[in-house]
Amino acid sequence: MPEPSNKDVPAHSARRPKAGLFKIFATLIVVLAIFGLGVVVGRGDLRVNRLSATPVSASNGQLNYAGVDQVYSLLSKDYDGNLDATKLLDGAKQGLVAAAGDPYTEYFNPTDAKAFNQELSGSITGIGAEIGSDGNGAIQIVSPIAGYPAAAAGLQPKDKIVGIDGQSTTGMSVDAAVTKIRGAAGTKVTLVIVRGDGNPFSVTITRQKITVPSVTSSVDTSGIGYIKISQFTDDTVALAQKAATDFKQKNVKAVVLDLRGNPGGYLTGAVNISSLWLTPGKTVVSERRGSTTIDTLYATGTNTLAGLPTVVLIDGGSASASEITAGALHDNDAAQLVGQQSFGKGSVQQVEKLSDGSEVKITIAHWYTPDGVNINKKGITPDVVVPAATSAQVQAGSDPQLDKAKSLLLAKIQS
Numbered sequence: 001m002p003e004p005s006n007k008d009v010p011a012h013s014a015r016r017p018k019a020g021l022f023k024i025f026a027t028l029i030v031v032l033a034i035f036g037l038g039v040v041v042g043r044g045d046l047r048v049n050r051l052s053a054t055p056v057s058a059s060n061g062q063l064n065y066a067g068v069d070q071v072y073s074l075l076s077k078d079y080d081g082n083l084d085a086t087k088l089l090d091g092a093k094q095g096l097v098a099a100a101g102d103p104y105t106e107y108f109n110p111t112d113a114k115a116f117n118q119e120l121s122g123s124i125t126g127i128g129a130e131i132g133s134d135g136n137g138a139i140q141i142v143s144p145i146a147g148y149p150a151a152a153a154g155l156q157p158k159d160k161i162v163g164i165d166g167q168s169t170t171g172m173s174v175d176a177a178v179t180k181i182r183g184a185a186g187t188k189v190t191l192v193i194v195r196g197d198g199n200p201f202s203v204t205i206t207r208q209k210i211t212v213p214s215v216t217s218s219v220d221t222s223g224i225g226y227i228k229i230s231q232f233t234d235d236t237v238a239l240a241q242k243a244a245t246d247f248k249q250k251n252v253k254a255v256v257l258d259l260r261g262n263p264g265g266y267l268t269g270a271v272n273i274s275s276l277w278l279t280p281g282k283t284v285v286s287e288r289r290g291s292t293t294i295d296t297l298y299a300t301g302t303n304t305l306a307g308l309p310t311v312v313l314i315d316g317g318s319a320s321a322s323e324i325t326a327g328a329l330h331d332n333d334a335a336q337l338v339g340q341q342s343f344g345k346g347s348v349q350q351v352e353k354l355s356d357g358s359e360v361k362i363t364i365a366h367w368y369t370p371d372g373v374n375i376n377k378k379g380i381t382p383d384v385v386v387p388a389a390t391s392a393q394v395q396a397g398s399d400p401q402l403d404k405a406k407s408l409l410l411a412k413i414q415s
Contacts, residue, residue, distance in 0.1 A: 068092065093358070098173065102363050103133035104349055110357035112175050115182065126182050127189065128210045129155055130231075130263035130317070132174060135377060138162075139169045139177045142343060143261040143317025145230060149205045155193065157261075157316035157343065162200055163192030183207050215239035217246065224409055225252035226402075229273065232265025232321040237272040244276050244304040254309040254409035256402065257329075260339060264320030267297070267348070274328040275299040277306055277335065284328040286372075287348050287365040294365055299328075309412040310335040311405040314382055319343035323380055327369035330380070337382040338405045346376030384408070 075083060090109050097107040115124070128148025134140045141159040144151035161169055164180045181189055190204045214236040216228045225247040229236060247255065264270075267285075274284045278299035286296040312326045312335045323342050329335035348365040368374050386401045393400060 090358070093360075094173070097360065100363075102347075103135055103137075103174070104345075104347055104361065105363045106173070106175060106361050108175055108359045108361075112179065113353075113357060113359040115178075124210045125185050126207055126210055127153075127205045128208070130319075131161065131177060131181070132263075132319075134158070134160070137171070139172060139174060142263045142319055145210065146261060148210055149208060153203045153205050155191075155203065156195065160194040161191050162194050163190075163202075165190055185209050213239070215243060217243035219247065219250050219252055220406075222406070222410060223251070223253040223413070224406055225250075225255045226258065227255065228258040229262055229322070231262055232269030232273070234266070236265070236269045240273055240276065241304070247308075248304055252308065253413045254311075255305055256311050256313065256405045256409065257325075257335065258313045258402070259318045259322040259326060260313050260315040260401070261317035262319070262322035263317065263343075264322055264345065267321060267324070270321040270324040270328070271297050271299070272301065274325050275301045276304050277308075277310060277329055278332055279303055279306065282328075282332050283370040285324045285370070286368045288368060288374075289365050306334075309409050311338050311408055312336070313339045313401055313405055314342045314380060315340040315388060315401075316343055316379075318380075320345040323375055324367060324369075326380055327371075327373070327375065330383075331370035331373075336384065336408060337380065338384045338408065339382050339386055339401045340388060341381055342375070342379040344375055344377045344379035346374045346378075 072088070075088075090107075093107045097105055127150040128145040129150035130142035130145070131139060132142045139161040141150070141155050141157055141161065143157050144155045161177065163169060164172075164177060167180070169177055181191070183189060185208050186206065188204050188206050190202055192200050192202050194200050214230050214233045216230075218226050220226070225243070227240060227243050229240065271284050278284065280299050280301065280303065282299045284297045284299055287294050310329065312329055314322070314326050314337055318326065318339075319342065323345065326335075326337055326342065330337050346366050346368075347363045348367050349361045350364045352360045352362065354360065366374050366376060384404060386404045389398060389400055
């Protein structure tokens with residue numbers, strides 16, 4: 001999801017810009033992605049287009065805007081107060097999109113859209129966590145970003161945020177929650193958290209500037225290369241390709257790809273990262289509307305790491321694009337999965353930029369792994385389940401999931 005311009009629209013996408021403008025409340029178009037807080041939604045397979053602004057039609061014909069016009073006329077005539085036309089239009093757009101009933105189909109006003117784009121560029125101000133909806137309207141943590149305030153405060157994937165600075169999140173949209181949690185560096189925000197079936201508890205977190213390189217890598221003394229991808233942003237592919245080339249030059253014998261806590265990002269990133277292991281032409285992911293396959297994406301480019309024993313680490317914070325990558329490598333027998341059940345976001349979103357700077361993110365399809373599996377609301381079960389590190393293990397610098405991955409790879413190297 002970086003700067004929603006056409007530069008990162010997948011080459012296979014035939015969805016092109018359209019032009020035009022609605023009449024007043026008919027400007028109710030549909031919506032973009034969200035996040036921006038040091039917080040983002042499990043974002044997934046994100047595509048970006050310039051605005052489409054032709055009249056919206058329902059399945060049984062054109063939408064009738066007469067009722068909206070009537071409401072506006074009544075407000076204009078009878079409301080005892082000042083009306084802000086911009087806020088009214090934003091509210092109408094948000095309401096139209098929310099009525100779709102899909103937590104990943106969302107509208108963002110120009111301010112929220114700008115924050116979203118900044119987050120995708122790798123620099124934001126917030127608490128350092130990805131947030132989303134659990135599908136039932138509850139605001140929840142998708143994953144905290146390692147090394148930042150949310151993680152330091154002990155927040156975990158699927159923690160529900162039931163209060164923000166004394167205000168209940170019941171009925172609150174994700175973008176509204178993001179706006180409340182965001183703030184200037186050095187200021188504090190208090191969240192009320194519910195974990196599992198436990199009692200609510202409060203956590204006060206100091207906001208800070210969040211700058212996260214999307215890829216880090218290293219090679220240990222046993223010849224195992226380690227790549228950590230924190231999210232799929234605009235620099236991910238180039239950094240991962242550089243790491244893969246470095247691995248080859250150092251004659252690595254096996255690779256750990258760490259996608260834990262990775263909330264996703266650009267669809268193109270998932271395809272290109274998978275292509276580091278897969279032979280060109282191998283299926284990475286397919287997209288379906290209902291039972292109809294509308295697109296299939298294949299591995300391309302140079303498969304620099306092909307043939308190297310590989311383990312992919314996943315957990316409850318691994319969502320969308322990271323799940324696509326894990327599923328593609330697993331189903332093509334290019335990697336073994338270790339860790340915990342992934343988040344379970346199996347839908348595809350397309351971003352539309354509106355002429356006023358606002359944006360819309362629309363669920364346009366659901367994606368399937370090469371073996372034809374949709375993981376929406378289920379997640380991917382690893383081949384080897386390993387619990388996350390306990391607090392004591394974290395403090396001791398121990399990582400049982402990574403240790404297990406390396407032990408499996410060492411066994412393959414030695415055999």
